[in-house]
Structure formats: C-alpha cells, structure tokens
Amino acid sequence: MALREPGVFTVDIDAGELKGAATRYRKTLGDLASLYEDDAAFARLLAERGPDAVMYEVTDHKPSADPGDIIIGVTRMAPGKVGREYFLTRGHIHAKADRPEMYYGESGTGLMLLESPDGEVRIVEMRPRVVCYVPPFWIHRSVNVGSDDLVMTFAYPADSGQDYDIIARSGGMRRRIVDDGAGGWTAIDNAAWRPRPAAEVDALYGQAA
Numbered sequence: 001m002a003l004r005e006p007g008v009f010t011v012d013i014d015a016g017e018l019k020g021a022a023t024r025y026r027k028t029l030g031d032l033a034s035l036y037e038d039d040a041a042f043a044r045l046l047a048e049r050g051p052d053a054v055m056y057e058v059t060d061h062k063p064s065a066d067p068g069d070i071i072i073g074v075t076r077m078a079p080g081k082v083g084r085e086y087f088l089t090r091g092h093i094h095a096k097a098d099r100p101e102m103y104y105g106e107s108g109t110g111l112m113l114l115e116s117p118d119g120e121v122r123i124v125e126m127r128p129r130v131v132c133y134v135p136p137f138w139i140h141r142s143v144n145v146g147s148d149d150l151v152m153t154f155a156y157p158a159d160s161g162q163d164y165d166i167i168a169r170s171g172g173m174r175r176r177i178v179d180d181g182a183g184g185w186t187a188i189d190n191a192a193w194r195p196r197p198a199a200e201v202d203a204l205y206g207q208a209a
C-alpha cells in the first residue's frame with residue numbers, strides 16, 4: 001500500500017499562518033457584505049479601507065478529502081468592528097454535518113460562536129492555549145473581540161466540507177457580538193434571525209444515521 005509521507009509545518013504566530021502549507025485563501029471586506037447588522041457602518045468602512053482589505057486569511061494542509069483523513073491549518077483574523085459589531089468569519093456548518101472540529105488559540109482574544117440547528121447558542125472564549133472542541137452539528141463562526149490579530153490553529157475531518165448558506169437562510173446567526181460600551185463584548189439577539197424549519201433540522205440530524 002502506498003502511504004502518504006508525514007507532513008511537517010510551523011505555526012508562525014506573528015505571521016498568523018501555517019508555514020509550509022500549500023493552500024491559502026483570503027477573505028476581504030468586499031467578500032463580507034451583508035454579514036453585519038449595520039449596513040451604513042459597513043459602507044463607511046468599505047469607503048475607508050476599500051473592498052480588497054484583508055479581513056481574515058487561512059493557510060491549510062489538505063492531504064486529501066478521504067474519510068478518516070484530516071485537514072489542519074491556521075486562521076488569522078484582523079481586529080476591528082463594523083459599527084459596534086466585532087469582526088467575524090462567514091461561519092458555517094460542515095456539509096457533512098456530523099463532522100467535528102478543534103480550534104487552538106495561538107494569539108489574540110476571540111470567541112467561538114456556536115449555534116445548533118435548533119437554535120441553541122454557546123460561546124467559547126478563545127485565548128492562547130485554549131482548545132475548543134466544536135462538536136458535530138454545530139454551526140461555528142470566529143469573532144475577534146481583541147485589539148490584535150486573532151490567530152488559531154484548527155483541525156477537522158478531511159471530508160467535512162462547509163455549508164455557508166445555512167446562516168443566510170436563517171437571517172444570520174441568532175446572536176451578534178457587539179461592543180459592550182466598556183471595551184468588552186456582549187452577545188445580543190439578532191432581530192432578523194428565523195428558526196430553521198423542522199424539516200431542515202431533521203434532515204441535518206438524519207445525516208448521523
């Protein structure tokens with residue numbers, strides 16, 4: 001049997017990347033329209049920084065998409081806010097929804113915002129050396145609530161895939177993470193959020209069979 005060779009990479013905390021990893025993508029301000037509550041604040045930031053401003057960047061090693069294999073990588077997120085809302089990733093549920101993930105805090109302070117298909121919410125505070133286990137079936141989004149880059153290492157099953165549309169279909173995630181007025185953060189209800197139809201929830205959980 002032809003085995004794969006071991007992979008060796010370096011987590012470059014200052015650069016916020018996995019050195020030696022072959023794949024990389026960036027999400028710019030222009031890519032993230034409609035994720036934030038305050039359209040006017042988003043338009044102002046867009047005018048100020050331009051659509052190509054890098055909001056977050058992922059470097060990863062994807063050896064294959066085989067069941068049982070893993071993808072490992074590093075996410076670096078810039079700090080900042082759109083209006084009162086802290087910078088966030090698009091967020092997703094895994095396309096194979098029963099696939100989990102782990103995140104490890106390297107630098108900066110942030111949150112892992114989690115939402116179950118039936119609308120339960122959990123928030124995990126991330127800082128260096130904190131490991132977050134994202135269980136199967138949880139929608140997950142990272143939020144940078146600090147004033148520096150948030151850098152996290154992650155690993156997840158190689159056949160997971162990502163479904164981004166689940167968040168748009170419900171009018172966003174149920175909670176938004178905003179400035180509490182004292183330099184910290186607080187979670188508020190997203191007024192546009194709609195519960196997922198029972199058939200959609202059942203179809204997701206049906207994937208566990």
Ligand code: S6P
Nearest residue numbers: 058075089090091092154156162
């Ligand atoms: C993939 C994993 C991370 C995110 C990355 C960017 O399952 O959770 O690699 O892709 O943190 O977030 P997003 O929501 O834009 O994929």
Ligand code: ZN
Nearest residue numbers: 094101140156
């Ligand atoms: Zn994921």
